[in-house]
Amino acid sequence: MSTPDTPFGGAFQAPWQAQLFGLTVALSDAGVFSWPLWTEALGAKIAEGFDYWDAWLMALEAMLAERGLALPDEVTALAHRWEDAAHATPHGQPIRLENASQLG
Amino acid sequence: MPHDHHDNHLDPMDARVRALETILTTKGLIDPAAVDAIVETYAERVGPQNGAAVVARAWTDPEFADWLTRDATAAVASMGFTGRQGEHMRAVFNTPGLHHVIVCTLCSCYPWSLLGLPPVWYKSPPYRSRVVIEPRAVLAEFGLVLPEETQIRVWDSTAELRYLVVPMRPEGTEGWSAEALAELVTRESMIGTGIARAPEGVA
Numbered sequence: 001m002s003t004p005d006t007p008f009g010g011a012f013q014a015p016w017q018a019q020l021f022g023l024t025v026a027l028s029d030a031g032v033f034s035w036p037l038w039t040e041a042l043g044a045k046i047a048e049g050f051d052y053w054d055a056w057l058m059a060l061e062a063m064l065a066e067r068g069l070a071l072p073d074e075v076t077a078l079a080h081r082w083e084d085a086a087h088a089t090p091h092g093q094p095i096r097l098e099n100a101s102q103l104g
Numbered sequence: 105m106p107h108d109h110h111d112n113h114l115d116p117m118d119a120r121v122r123a124l125e126t127i128l129t130t131k132g133l134i135d136p137a138a139v140d141a142i143v144e145t146y147a148e149r150v151g152p153q154n155g156a157a158v159v160a161r162a163w164t165d166p167e168f169a170d171w172l173t174r175d176a177t178a179a180v181a182s183m184g185f186t187g188r189q190g191e192h193m194r195a196v197f198n199t200p201g202l203h204h205v206i207v208c209t210l211c212s213c214y215p216w217s218l219l220g221l222p223p224v225w226y227k228s229p230p231y232r233s234r235v236v237i238e239p240r241a242v243l244a245e246f247g248l249v250l251p252e253e254t255q256i257r258v259w260d261s262t263a264e265l266r267y268l269v270v271p272m273r274p275e276g277t278e279g280w281s282a283e284a285l286a287e288l289v290t291r292e293s294m295i296g297t298g299i300a301r302a303p304e305g306v307a
Binding site for chain 1 (some may be wrong): 122
């Protein structure tokens, strides 16, 4: 149970998890939702049996969809453009959305 | 196209997080620089050294220890440690007869301002569920075997109320400065899955 800590301060296993965490705290700071409301939503997803960070992302997407701030289809379409941009970016360079093909 | 180049492949989760950030930034709901600052703060700057300073001060300053017992939120705020989300803090003190452990059974509530972000195991389903049911066995898995007569109390953290365990001061540290004592205070000792380190040369 006492698995050794990973990089990213032991709290994150990948940079996207850190980014997701920062995004959520920033939204709470901005008053989009209170932290107690957030932990309730996160706890509910965790209770469904999802992995911690998967649960976190699902909970946040649901909170944003409920408020009409980011709808699932919109997120999916834009996520595909990000994947596309990553493919079009040479290794070692920052991935920019502008690099995605305009077809996406 | 030749395939000897190195395609960047984005993890689908990574892509979704980037998509969210793009949408929210476009709508003016977040500032990417603020997001980066939050990550940097909690992943790199805020850590268990804050809690260790609080514990060491409680060990050396009885008035502070008393304040920490009565109003931990104010006592730790006086040292510059305040919760970002207005949460309250409570300090629970270990004694020879009573050992405290913290958990968040719901998700991962944790005293960020004092300990940084929780370690992976703190968020894991086995820890969250089992430490409540069989704390003694779970502590043993962390290498902490407590005397039979020591009671164990488990505190369930919430978004509004988060706990800090004040471990017992190690033997053989009489006359030590707070700075020196802080070096003995581990993260695990402030969660309750460990105890403070013994000074070198003391069994």
